[in-house]
Amino acid sequence: METQxxxxxxxxxxxxxxxxxxxEKEQFLLRLETDQELKKLYQFRLKIRDDWExxxxxxxxxxxxxxxxxxxxxxxxxNIMYAVAASLALxxxxxxxxxxxxxxxxxxEMAATETDSAAVETYEPQISQPKNYADxxxxxxxxxxxxxxxxxxxxxxxxxxxxxxxxxxxTFLVFVSQExxxxxxxxxxxxxxxTISLPRNQIPSGKLIWYIEGFMxxxxxxxxxxx
Amino acid sequence: MKLSHSIFSxxxxxxxxxxAILEGIINNSNATFGFxxxxxxxxxxxxxxxxxxTLLQPDDIFQEGLTRATINVRNGKFxxxxxxxxxxxxTCRNICLKELSKHRSTxxxxxxxxxxxxxxxxxxxxxxxxxxxxDEKCRTIIDLRFNxxxxxxxxxxxxxSKSTPFEIxxxxxxxxxxxxxxxxxxxxxxxxxMVMGNPEINEYYQ
Numbered sequence: 001m002e003t004q005x006x007x008x009x010x011x012x013x014x015x016x017x018x019x020x021x022x023x024e025k026e027q028f029l030l031r032l033e034t035d036q037e038l039k040k041l042y043q044f045r046l047k048i049r050d051d052w053e054x055x056x057x058x059x060x061x062x063x064x065x066x067x068x069x070x071x072x073x074x075x076x077x078x079n080i081m082y083a084v085a086a087s088l089a090l091x092x093x094x095x096x097x098x099x100x101x102x103x104x105x106x107x108x109e110m111a112a113t114e115t116d117s118a119a120v121e122t123y124e125p126q127i128s129q130p131k132n133y134a135d136x137x138x139x140x141x142x143x144x145x146x147x148x149x150x151x152x153x154x155x156x157x158x159x160x161x162x163x164x165x166x167x168x169x170x171t172f173l174v175f176v177s178q179e180x181x182x183x184x185x186x187x188x189x190x191x192x193x194x195t196i197s198l199p200r201n202q203i204p205s206g207k208l209i210w211y212i213e214g215f216m217x218x219x220x221x222x223x224x225x226x227x
Numbered sequence: 228m229k230l231s232h233s234i235f236s237x238x239x240x241x242x243x244x245x246x247a248i249l250e251g252i253i254n255n256s257n258a259t260f261g262f263x264x265x266x267x268x269x270x271x272x273x274x275x276x277x278x279x280x281t282l283l284q285p286d287d288i289f290q291e292g293l294t295r296a297t298i299n300v301r302n303g304k305f306x307x308x309x310x311x312x313x314x315x316x317x318t319c320r321n322i323c324l325k326e327l328s329k330h331r332s333t334x335x336x337x338x339x340x341x342x343x344x345x346x347x348x349x350x351x352x353x354x355x356x357x358x359x360x361x362d363e364k365c366r367t368i369i370d371l372r373f374n375x376x377x378x379x380x381x382x383x384x385x386x387x388s389k390s391t392p393f394e395i396x397x398x399x400x401x402x403x404x405x406x407x408x409x410x411x412x413x414x415x416x417x418x419x420x421m422v423m424g425n426p427e428i429n430e431y432y433q
Contacts, residue, residue: 009416010408045415049373055351058348062294069289
């Protein structure tokens with residue numbers, strides 16, 4: 001069932017569209033002066049049309065502004081992130097370049113620490129090799145790293161083995177098979193000795209490695225079977 | 228945007244003249260709104276903070292102020308008697324004062340010289356809330372009947388004040404003209420009921 005308000009809204013809309021006959025229009029205008037409810041409804045209809053339009057424009061504009069502000073905020077946040085990333089990259093690159101330009105500073109410092117011959121640190125043994133150092137509770141890092149120049153001279157009936165410098169303590173001349181790494185001969189040498197001559201028949205034939213025990217230097221030679 | 232309206236500073240960032248800003252606002256230019264935010268928001272934020280009141284949120288105040296300034300520019304109510312920044316700042320300041328007066332007996336000292344604003348934005352805000360409570364079909368029918376395009380930024384009162392005949396509204400909605408008329412009546416009736424039941428705005432419609 002239609003209410004009076006609903007009927008009146010139809011009449012108002014028809015009036016606004018110019019669909020009322022002259023007689024209906026006169027009646028409507030007369031009622032508009034006398035009927036307060038109709039007058040209120042008519043005024044509401046006119047007002048709400050204007051306000052609806054303004055509200056629509058306000059809503060649309062508010063959304064546009066909100067979007068634009070959000071977009072600008074995102075852009076600024078993105079720029080900050082790029083700036084931070086670029087700064088970090090720059091720091092990494094600069095420090096890398098610095099290290100490339102100044103490599104000797106660090107290495108010489110380290111080398112000085114490692115090669116300081118005066119430094120003999122007290123050392124709690126944690127390794128079993130070399131056992132004599134571990135047992136003594138001292139570690140002399142340069143001891144086994146001392147360089148030694150090895151040469152040999154093969155004669156008709158003997159081979160002369162030379163080394164430089166002096167071993168400074170009693171040690172051994174050792175021969176190892178190059179094939180199976182097994183020790184095959186050991187000769188004691190004196191601390192004051194720089195050479196030793198061994199008859200060829202004492203040295204087994206084949207590919208051999210020789211060295212002075214306690215030194216890193218190694219040399220090799222091959223002895224043909226003379227029998 | 229015409230190049231003559233903007234100038235380029237030495238550090239390669241685009242600066243806008245007031246003329247370029249107004250043109251960008253009318254055309255809904257993202258670049259212009261970006262420039263306004265970047266250039267003016269820090270100053271507006273300082274102004275809002277100067278009130279020393281936690282009720283005032285600089286982001287909200289700025290967005291609301293820029294919305295109102297944009298509407299007034301598009302409706303030709305900003306006549307360029309002051310710079311756009313001064314106008315925006317006054318608009319935001321007035322929003323702050325109105326907001327404070329709602330919560331305490333602060334005497335309003337609105338910048339009347341700068342603002343030529345007869346629009347009741349509080350009413351419009353409340354009306355938008357009510358509009359959004361109507362169903363989508365109602366909003367569409369009312370929009371069509373009231374001859375309003377949501378995307379239309381500029382308003383031409385003479386053209387827009389005319390109501391669209393129900394026959395045309397019916398064509399666009401796919402309903403019959405009688406059905407459209409009935410739906411429109413129901414929608415207006417519901418809207419009136421909501422408006423009259425809302426203490427924020429019913430007095431305005433009495």
